[in-house]
Amino acid sequence: MTSKPSPARAWTMRTQIAQALGNVDETTRGVVPPIHVATTYVRDPDNAYRSGYIYGRPDNATVREAEALIATMEGAADAIVTGSGTSAATAVFLALAPGDHLVVPKVMYWSLRRWLMAEATDWGLRVELVDTADLDALAAAVRPGETKLVWVETPSNPLWSLTDIAAAADIAHRAGAALAVDSTCASPVLTQPLALGADIVMHSATKYMNGHSDVVAGALATAAPGPLWERIRRNRTTLGQILGPFEAFLLIRGMRTMPLRVAAACASAAALAERFAGHPRVAEVLYPGLASHPGHAVARKQMKGGFGGMLSIRVHGGERAAIDAAARVELWKRATSLGGVESLIEHRASIEGEGSPCPTDLLRLSTGIEDVEDLYADLDRALRAAND
Numbered sequence: 082m083t084s085k086p087s088p089a090r091a092w093t094m095r096t097q098i099a100q101a102l103g104n105v106d107e108t109t110r111g112v113v114p115p116i117h118v119a120t121t122y123v124r125d126p127d128n129a130y131r132s133g134y135i136y137g138r139p140d141n142a143t144v145r146e147a148e149a150l151i152a153t154m155e156g157a158a159d160a161i162v163t164g165s166g167t168s169a170a171t172a173v174f175l176a177l178a179p180g181d182h183l184v185v186p187k188v189m190y191w192s193l194r195r196w197l198m199a200e201a202t203d204w205g206l207r208v209e210l211v212d213t214a215d216l217d218a219l220a221a222a223v224r225p226g227e228t229k230l231v232w233v234e235t236p237s238n239p240l241w242s243l244t245d246i247a248a249a250a251d252i253a254h255r256a257g258a259a260l261a262v263d264s265t266c267a268s269p270v271l272t273q274p275l276a277l278g279a280d281i282v283m284h285s286a287t288k289y290m291n292g293h294s295d296v297v298a299g300a301l302a303t304a305a306p307g308p309l310w311e312r313i314r315r316n317r318t319t320l321g322q323i324l325g326p327f328e329a330f331l332l333i334r335g336m337r338t339m340p341l342r343v344a345a346a347c348a349s350a351a352a353l354a355e356r357f358a359g360h361p362r363v364a365e366v367l368y369p370g371l372a373s374h375p376g377h378a379v380a381r382k383q384m385k386g387g388f389g390g391m392l393s394i395r396v397h398g399g400e401r402a403a404i405d406a407a408a409r410v411e412l413w414k415r416a417t418s419l420g421g422v423e424s425l426i427e428h429r430a431s432i433e434g435e436g437s438p439c440p441t442d443l444l445r446l447s448t449g450i451e452d453v454e455d456l457y458a459d460l461d462r463a464l465r466a467a468n469d
């Protein structure tokens with residue numbers, strides 16, 4: 082059994098996260114609750130299941146601990162974790178009905194966009210792409226009474242454009258649609274979409290939440306469970322998208338340090354953005370924290386405590402120069418993904434492939450928690466060498 086501390090005081094969010102809500106194992110008084118691995122549970126003699134657990138696919142106590150922590154961070158009434166960020170996102174889309182119209186961003190997490198264009202349509206969903214950062218365009222794309230879901234990603238891959246969540250929620254709600262926000266890159270540390278009016282917030286918990294590049298997981302949270310949410314929950318129970326207990330445990334452990342990791346990544350990303358903005362080999366730096374970034378004003382409004390750990394640089398000399406620079410780094414890891422303690426560099430167009438809106442001279446940077454001077458020196462040398 083796990084005991085929860087009584088909420089005698091309103092501890093701050095950072096305190097609650099640091100202690101993973103203060104759960105203690107009742108049997109041993111261990112400060113870290115055990116990992117619950119059982120797939121099945123003993124029925125009471127009177128045939129009831131008083132513990133609340135019946136079988137491992139619908140539910141698991143370690144998974145519930147992760148969900149409670151996520152719900153607390155997002156100010157949510159309910160949260161669920163799934164086996165990946167993609168399974169969390171698709172759980173939302175697949176809870177819609179055939180014929181439903183949905184509006185999604187033109188520029189968003191690439192493989193999810195590809196799934197929406199290539200597969201979601203086979204389920205009868207009518208998918209419309211729009212630049213969600215442009216509120217007039219968003220308002221024009223949403224069809225009152227017909228659009229059931231507006232999906233936004235902010236800051237969005239790989240240009241880090243910002244969508245005004247409060248305004249998007251307004252537009253969606255006036256048309257009778259729900260707003261879901263992929264908040265992976267902001268993390269719950271920097272943005273709380275539900276407080277801004279979103280109905281559902283989604284995370285690839287693989288990224289900042291876990292933060293150590295060793296768990297693939299997803300999360301969804303809602304402020305007010307309605308019919309759409311109930312269907313998502315039912316689907317997770319019956320279709321089996323639940324995260325495994327070991328992964329849920331690692332995710333909880335990762336989340337305990339998330340505020341510190343995200344703060345460090347934000348500080349370094351901001352410093353790198355400033356320095357590379359004046360770099361002779363760099364044509365453009367894309368970072369919401371720069372006053373020159375088109376999403377800066379919205380970022381100031383809805384991101385608290387930093388502008389994120391993600392930035393992109395566009396390199397003079399085009400695609401070849403960008404790939405060459407990435408080839409020469411020694412400290413940055415040449416890898417996809419983001420949000421881990423180690424810094425990653427990626428020639429994004431190479432992974433997105435045909436039809437990608439990503440410029441070919443773009444390098445995507447996920448800033449980790451290493452010394453920012455080392456990070457700068459390594460990439461500076463790689464950029465200069467690539468052109469010598």
Ligand SMILES: *Cc1c(COP(=O)(O)O)cnc(C)c1O
Nearest residue numbers: 165166167168190265285287298
């Ligand atoms: C990684 C990512 C996803 C997909 O998550 P997985 O855990 O890889 O399935 C979705 N959205 C964003 C913004 C991501 O970075």
